Amino acid sequence: MLMNIVGINPYAAQAAPLLKQGSANGDVWDLQFRLKLAGFYQLPLDGLYGSNTALAVKGFQSNYGLNPDGTTGDLTWSALKKHSLNREELDILAKVIYSEARGESYEGQVAVGAVVMNRIQSGKYGDTIEDVVFQKGAFTAVADGQYSLTPDSTAYMAAQDAVRGWDPTNDSLYYFNPKTATSSWIWTRPQTVQIGNHIFAK
Numbered sequence: 001m002l003m004n005i006v007g008i009n010p011y012a013a014q015a016a017p018l019l020k021q022g023s024a025n026g027d028v029w030d031l032q033f034r035l036k037l038a039g040f041y042q043l044p045l046d047g048l049y050g051s052n053t054a055l056a057v058k059g060f061q062s063n064y065g066l067n068p069d070g071t072t073g074d075l076t077w078s079a080l081k082k083h084s085l086n087r088e089e090l091d092i093l094a095k096v097i098y099s100e101a102r103g104e105s106y107e108g109q110v111a112v113g114a115v116v117m118n119r120i121q122s123g124k125y126g127d128t129i130e131d132v133v134f135q136k137g138a139f140t141a142v143a144d145g146q147y148s149l150t151p152d153s154t155a156y157m158a159a160q161d162a163v164r165g166w167d168p169t170n171d172s173l174y175y176f177n178p179k180t181a182t183s184s185w186i187w188t189r190p191q192t193v194q195i196g197n198h199i200f201a202k
Helices: 002-007 026-039 051-062 074-083 086-101 104-120 128-131 140-144 153-163
Strands: 174-176 191-195 198-201
Touching: 002 026, 002 074, 026 051, 026 074, 051 074, 074 104, 086 104, 086 128, 086 153, 104 128, 104 153, 104 191, 104 198
Parallel strands: none
Antiparallel strands: 174 198, 191 198
């Protein structure tokens, strides 16, 4: 199922101010991809804002406390960008998971993805996954070049689960390997759980 999502080639367009039934453009591809990745849209992506897309939007809106009117305006786009990813952003998350946690259990890989999503949603580290991942010093794998490795299908599945809200870390914003951590500051953060080689903290 995930590989079908990844295989679609939606247009990388900026969000339109308003999408509604009858809309048909690259923004609808983006919308449908985000909704499908987040678990609200089950049909093939077609770039057409029909009744099924409107129903999926209503489901997303209801889930995140928005007016469930089935149209996609500024508030809905804002929520979508905090709680979903487009195709290129999904690639970034999978690359972080693979480069940082490919030797960990599946839960441990999801946990790394959850930290990235938690950072996006917190608003403290920027508004996009690019802001979060490429913040100087934020992720070891970006600094040492491992981020350039090609993620496997497990990393993509873990990314999808993290986007859909599985968070084994209990809302953590940090993680570290206690055997290799050199920062004394990270030890001052309230710890939530250890999964494999990583301790997660707030």
